Amino acid sequence: MIEVLRIGLGVVWFANLFFVLYPPNDYFGNFSALALSFAPVSFGGPGFPDYVAAHPLFFSWLIALVTGYLAFAFTLGLTTRIACFVGSFFSAVLFAIQVGTIFIFPGGTDVGEHPLYILISAVLLVGGAGRSLSLDAWLRSAWARYMASRPAVARPAVPSGWATPVTLSSRTLLTYFIAGTMISMGIGIGLIVSFPPQSTGAGPPAVLGPTTYENLSINIASNGWPQYSPANFTLHTGVVIFTIVDNDSPMNWTGCPCPVLGTVGGIEKINGTPVHIVSSNNVAHSFNVPDLNLAVYSPGGNITQFTVDITRTGQFVWLCVVPCGTGADPYNTPPMGVPGFMTGTITVV
Ligand SMILES: [Cu+2]
Incomplete structure (x- = not known):
């Protein structure tokens, strides 16, 4: 026995x-x-x-x-x-x-x-x-x-x-x-x-700050549009751990399966499960920063977490590329492309 x-x-x-x-x-x-x-x-x-x-x-x-x-x-x-x-x-x-x-x-x-x-x-x-x-x-x-x-x-x-x-x-x-x-x-x-917090890279070429956290959520605004909040925010260079709480409903988008790009390890974690490829099943929104080659997808009703190592300062535009417009053409109607809703600016200092 x-x-x-x-x-x-x-x-x-x-x-x-x-x-x-x-x-x-x-x-x-x-x-x-x-x-x-x-x-x-x-x-x-x-x-x-x-x-x-x-x-x-x-x-x-x-x-x-x-x-x-x-x-x-x-x-x-x-x-x-x-x-x-x-x-x-x-x-x-x-x-x-x-x-x-x-x-x-x-x-x-x-x-x-x-x-x-x-x-x-x-x-x-x-x-x-x-x-x-x-x-x-x-x-x-x-x-x-x-x-x-x-x-x-x-x-x-x-x-x-x-x-x-x-x-x-x-x-x-x-x-x-x-x-x-x-x-x-x-x-x-x-x-x-x-263990003391790591002071990473204290020296040339870049002085990186400690790990920081950025928490975003997607909610339905009073006019019915889904909205990222905050849409405009400031980050420090270094490792940033993002969390997106997506309170929108899921939908099937044939634009996926989509590869996760630009994150540490090339993964995002959906409710704690790491994935390289996000399935088309219930993608609601995305978080893309073209100038950082970042592409992350947020399934509706889920929590998505990913880590980005940011080494450049400046202003970076983020946008959602998943068709969440409320009009007849969801790719080209609000809130798609509307600042403060599905696009915004990240300031890295
Ligand atoms: Cu969207």
Whole structure:
């Protein structure tokens, strides 16, 4: 029974590994954008997510390798006991880092499962998982056979990563386990609370400001026209995380599927799901800045989020290219093209 639980946990980690390796997800390419998306919801402030986003190679590979190790270790029952510790500490750090999002998006993200992983690891550890149906058990018996076939000289101990009969008591193991998990959680909290906001690019060629946020919404004005608000606004150079809350109704527009252009990672997140291509199903409006090569699409009744790294100052016109005019020709009737409704000016300083 306990071995079934172990293999089940291995399969769950394999599912995570699949997410990492599945090419359309572009895990490594999107890693920075994904990390940055935690910035506005991290209770310790954006410092740590910014730091992770600035070092994507290290952090993306760290997570990918640990995920791969846990997938194979639990499924095959290889170094089971070590995997219980590694898995629990890993979950504890991730849980601490992501816990701030629980309070912002209830039920969102993958926060929920980490406590479960920790609990399962504890059960596996105390239950002595890895004694059957596992490479640990096979290696141990193979080792024992090998040693038995040799004249007894000095017998090295069985490597302790394999689930040997418990020489440490369950109680001792559990103590280490709980202490380590608590320490890992403390490290995770420490990381997000104590990391100072990044001062990016303090030097030539461009002085970039810290990450800033721009919140836009699309509402139906009193005259019945859909309207962006604010339509004219000022930004600072640097990384800007946009959120568009679209309160208009969705429609099918045959001008899409449309590729997202000009954002960090080439993605926008629709209700938290990153996409490269926006389907035609329920696009209501778009947010295009031709001079920044930016093109983002906003499905009606959804929240769209995207990150733009702005390096140029000046005035930039934005406009909606999705036909939302209220007249017979929705491409050429108001509010399409009307300043303050479906076009406006961004001032970058
Ligand atoms: Cu529009």
